[in-house]
Amino acid sequence: MNYKNEIVCKNCGTKNFDFEYIxxxxxxxxxxxxxxxxxxxxxxxxxDSPSETFLKIKFSEHKNYIFFLLFFISIRFLILSRFFSVPFVFEPIKLNLPLLVIISFLITLIFFVIISLSIQKILLLLKVKARFRDILAVMTYSFLPNLFALFILFPIEMVFYGEYLFSNNPYPFQIKESIFYFLLSLETLCVLWSVFLFYVGIKEFTYSRIFSLIFSIIVWIVITLTLYWQSKIFLI
Structure with missing residues (x-):
């Protein structure tokens, strides 16, 4: 079988996969x-150069900081799932925060592993052979904008709304409406930026804009459904 990501050695003419450097x-x-x-x-x-950067991530021998990044991404997901639950919280379940963080990290880790393995199988159908760890690394780094939201936007939101950030009585937008919609716009931009980066990263595997766009949309739909499901279980 001929694969789309095979390259020919200029020295001997042997076919190699693009992730091999020798x-x-x-x-x-x-x-x-x-x-x-x-x-x-x-x-x-x-x-400024997401495509070139994802190539470096894809080809790097050591996938540095993956678990470190996934841990903070899981905290971001936990916060987002809490926002999902706001309209429905009347008698919240009492679970301690450390336990929630651990569970959210495990859910996030399992989710990323399953999605990466699924993409690897789909790529084989598209005649592209990719390593699991390359896909996992590219996918993880595409979520870096969410860390900006976690470390920059979330503390600002806490300053303005405090205990009412996750409240439905009153809702945050009822307290400081203009600030709420400004911060919501920034939150939305972070999500859209992650979607774009995921699209660019996957394109380095598929070599197809259409398939990359489809992958991106499907993965983010699954993420949204997972966060909604998580919000139903872990209301804090």
């Missing part, structure tokens, strides 16, 4: 070796 036949270098992911550089480069 020819399996003659051991000649196929591309520059990328050992580690630089988190600071990646954060900056995702803004």
């Amino acid at each position: 020819c399996k036949n003659c051991k000649a270098f196929l591309r520059n070796r990328i050992v580690n992911i630089d988190l600071g550089e990646t954060l900056l480069r995702l803004i």
Whole structure:
């Protein structure tokens, strides 16, 4: 079977997969070796050169900070699921916060693993062979805008609304309406930015804009449904 992501060694003509940097036949270098992911550089480069940055993430030998990032993404997901529950919270379930964080992290980890494995299987149908860890890394780094929302927007929201941030009596927009809609716009932009980055990252595997767009839409629908399901179970 011929795969779309095969490259030909210029030295001996042997076909290799694009994620390999040394020819399996003659051991000649196929591309520059990328050992580690630089988190600071990646954060900056995702803004101006997301496609090039995801290639580096895809080809890096060590997928640095994956579990570190997934932990904070899980906290962000926990907060979002709490927002989902706001209209329905009247007698909230009492669960301690550390336990909620641990459970949310496990749900997030399982979710990312399942989605990455699913994408890997779908890519095979598209005649693209990809490594699971490459897909997981690209997917995880596409969620970096959510960390901006977690560390920048969420503290600002807490300053303005405090205990009423997750309240439905009154709702936050009933307290400071203009600030609420401004912060909501920024939250929405962070989500859209993540959707765009996920699309760009997956495109480095599929080599197709259409399939990448379909993947992005489906994954984010599944994320939304998962957060809604999580909100029903872990109301705090």
